[in-house]
Amino acid sequence: MQTDHENEPRLIVETGLDRRVADIIEPVLISMGFRLVRVRLMNQNGLTLQIMTERNDGTMTVQDCEEVSMAISPVLDVEDPVDKAYHLEVSSPGIDRPMVRVSDFERWQGHIVKCETSVLVENRKRFRGKIVAVTKDDFTLERDQIAYGEEPRVTVPFSALAEAKLILTDDLIRDALKADKLAREAANQNDGEDE
Template sequence: MSSKLEQLQELLSPIVEALGYQCWGIEFFSQGRHSLLRVYIDHENGILIEDCEKVSRQLSGVLDVEDPISVEYTLEVSSPGMDRPLFTLEQFARHAGEQVRIKLRVPFEGRRNFQGLLRGIEEQDVVVVVEDHEYLLPIETIDKANIVPRFE
């Protein structure tokens, strides 16, 4: 995790949790005037638009005062949704048995994209089975990971 994301996580997670939600994860896309700070919140009863608005108001105030981002950006507060992103080893472990789509920062065994069954974790690696081949992907190499929703 980059130092900017770690700084934002340390600043924003306690606020989200004080409001009664789980801070599922944070993404920051720095693109000049179109930068985006996305904060995912979760709750055992689900997330409504009102929950996102409530958290957004609180985070906006803190971000205005602390000013951790030097460029213009848009704050977006969102539920992780059905195709929820996975950020931590704990989240990968919790969703073992689900289908996942993983994109790596750098190629691993000649590929950057994996879609398959999330088996779990082993130490600092995410274990995913793709076409009967098991891969141990180091968490620090994962750029993006999402649950693949199942519709039955």
């Protein structure tokens, strides 16, 4: 099952002020060929507005961060959603990234994720395990920590997902570096064809 990564909606979206910022900047990011991963206003270095984003192919360079920052700063200045002084931080999702789209679960199938649901799923709200299957509606984990009497596999509906994040492992680092290298090679080939 392949999804249209460019227009794929996020499963997990912000609320309150973070949501207002996301609504302001997301059209700018999309027009530039980026996808919004997360917006978070944090009390760090005074006040920090963290924008996590990536290209549609999953890559994100330092230059991309600068380009996004320069594009969204004026828009945020005009709309002025945050009524205090803040520091803007644009970053990639990183290797141990938040999982916010169905395609994130497809791409990182076979890796360990930690997630929390908004409702009880099999009498729990917190799960950790390897992603072993993904459909458009849910994903299945092979749990690495189970209590007596619990099933080793749990299927979590995307509609119940509150938060999910990849867990840093040697396998994840290796696969992330390999995926990044392949994406960069593909991007370089496409640049060569444009000339």
